[in-house]
Amino acid sequence: xxxxxxxxxxxxxxRPLAQFVKEAASYPGExxxxxxxxxxxxxxxxxxxxxxxxxxxxxxxxVDGCDATEEKLAKILxxxx
Numbered sequence: 001x002x003x004x005x006x007x008x009x010x011x012x013x014x015r016p017l018a019q020f021v022k023e024a025a026s027y028p029g030e031x032x033x034x035x036x037x038x039x040x041x042x043x044x045x046x047x048x049x050x051x052x053x054x055x056x057x058x059x060x061x062x063v064d065g066c067d068a069t070e071e072k073l074a075k076i077l078x079x080x081x
Contacts, residue, residue: 002061002070008080011054014045016080021045024073029064031073042073 006012024031024042031042035057040047042061053059061077063070 002074004059004061004074004077006053006055006057006059006077006080009055011057012048012051012059012077012080014049017045017048020073020076020080021048023076027063027066027069029066029069030062031064031069032062034060034062 008016021043032039033042033048033051034040035051035053038051040051042048051059059077061070061074063073
């Protein structure tokens with residue numbers, strides 16, 4: 001489980017999320033992103049957009065299994081523009 005503060009000026013929106021979703025979908029395990037009490041599959045663009053994540057919001061990334069996968073996905077979220 002990794003907590004991340006979203007720095008992107010527009011929060012999580014479709015264009016930068018595409019890379020994240022593509023990367024998450026390439027792994028077989030369950031991957032989720034949560035904000036507060038809302039949880040969404042990291043493999044679904046629509047569900048992630050439904051979280052309504054804005055700049056400065058804290059999200060929690062949870063990857064079942066591989067720590068390297070979690071680190072890679074966390075880096076994508078941290079570097080989003």
